[in-house]
Amino acid sequence: MMFELWVTGAVILFLIMLSFLFSGSETGMTAASKARLHSLAAGGDVRAGVVEKLIERKDRLVGALLIGNNLVNILASALTTSLFLRLFGDAGVVYATLVMTVMLVIFSEILPKSLALFRPEQFALKVSPFARAIVFLFGPVSSAANVVVRGILVLFGINLARDAPMVSAHDELRGTVEVLHREGAFIKQERDRVGGLLDLAELEVSDVMIHRTGMRLANADDPPDVVVREILQSPYTRIPVYRQSTDNIVGVVHAKDLLRALHEVDNDPRRVDILKVASKPWFVPDTTTLHDQLNAFLRKKAHVAIVVDEYGEVEGLVTLEDIIEEIVGEIADEHDVDVQGVKQEADGSVVVDGSVPIRDLNRALDWNLPDEEATTIAGLVIHEAQSIPEEKQAFTFHGKRFIVMKRNKNRIVKLRVRDAEK
Incomplete structure (x- = not known):
């Protein structure tokens, strides 16, 4: 009699240990980082490769572990009830329920899942042989159960195979x-x-381009020496040139090509044919994504493209550097705001040129102003105000106070921005 009781108790403890492994495996496998596992597998860790294959079919894995976990939990509860009935009579049912609830909650739920969440990848690697054996054993049953579950969900309008996850x-x-x-x-x-x-895949070239009002251009109809002087005095390496109208851009001159052409004519700028020096301009739609434009720049080994709208009108200019700056940002001193047109005031406010892009402000100052409806800070104020504000007008939105400091005709030239509560 006593021997049977001891054997039953040992079996119950063994089942609780199995439940520990089932619960921990489920949490560890589902919480493990796919990137970490892939890195470990690429480094030669065989167990990481096993875990990667198991979580490829996560529904099959979780189903198999849940089936095994429920089997051992039910069996452990049944054996405990039988044991306590022998020891305490009818009251044994109550005692068995209380004892097994405490044991399973602590040792089969909280403890293993806490350990698995603490170090999911390490836990997943250690239990990978156990999990693979369980999937091999209960995998077919799990697949059948998943078919039934999917069928039930379809009755409620949920299609797991069709509905995409909410988070990309x-x-x-x-x-x-x-x-x-x-x-x-x-x-x-x-x-x-x-x-x-x-x-890069969400932004368009119109979001980062130099607007046509800020472009540095050269007029090919001017005398050659004037054009040469303008290009050489420019701080930029590549200058678009136009004829008759700024919408008629006929080429882009590289300063190095111009110097080479000057050398060939004994440094006489009057003898330079600027159109022969200029390369063919490259026009791109304003709706081109930065991802596509970056790939196009690299593929064509080009640095400058002219941005046009749907009617072919010139909107601005985008460079390879503009796109790269979207990735690496500006190099700034830890106490300075290194964005052109932005000045930090002693009172904590910021004086901003209206033409400063919202994205540059957000990155430099760690703000979170929306840039869906407007590209520049002036555009944002006009969009929110639904009008062109007058000087000294103030607006509060998105947690900031905007004061119009200077306006030139219909253009906001300068703004002061501070936190709304100040």
Whole structure:
């Protein structure tokens, strides 16, 4: 009699240990980072490769582990009830329920899942042989159960095979970067670089281009010596040239090509034919994504493209450097705001030129102003005000106070921005 009781108790403890493994395996396998596992597998870790294959069919894996977990939990509860009935009579049912609830909650749920969440990849690697054996054993039953579950969900209008996840891979990666930054694993510059890289597929060239009002152009109809002087005095390496109208851009002159042409005519700028020096202009639609434009720049080995709208009118100019800056950002002193047209005041406010892009402000000052409806800070104020504000008018939105300092005709030239509560 006593021997049977001891054997039953030992079997119950063994089943609770199995339940520990089932619960921990489920949590560890589902919480493990796919990127970490892939890195470990690429480094030759066989167990990481096993885990990768198992989580490829996560529904089959989780189903098999849940089936095994429920089997051992039910069997352990039944054996405990039988044991306690022998020891305490009818009251044994109550005692068995209380004891098994405590045992299973602590040793089969909280403890294994806490350990698995603490180090999911390490836990998953250790239990990978056990999980593979369970999937081999209960995999077919799990697949059949999943078919039944999917059929039931279809009755409620949910199609697991059709409905896409709410969070895309880009959004998940962006969220991970934000969490790492908040936890101190990423500094702000690293977060901005990764975020800028992810934004390339969402931004268009019109979001980062130099607007036509800010373009440095040369008029090919001017005397050659005037054109040469303008190009050589320009701070830019490549200058578009036009004839008759700025909408009629006929070429792009590289300063090095111009110097070479000057050398060939004994440095006499009057003998330079600027149109022969200019290369053919490259026109791109304003709706081209930065991702596509970057690939096009690299493929064509070009650095400058002229941006046009749907009617073929020139809107601006985009360079390879503009796109790269979206990834790497500006190099700034830790106490300075290194954005052209932005000045930090002693009272904490910021004086901003209306033409400063919202994205540059957000990255430099760690603000979160929306840039869906407007590209520049002046455009944002006009959009929110639904009018062109007068000087000294003030507006509050998105947690900031905007004061119009200077206006030139219909253009906001300068703004002062401070936190709304100040």
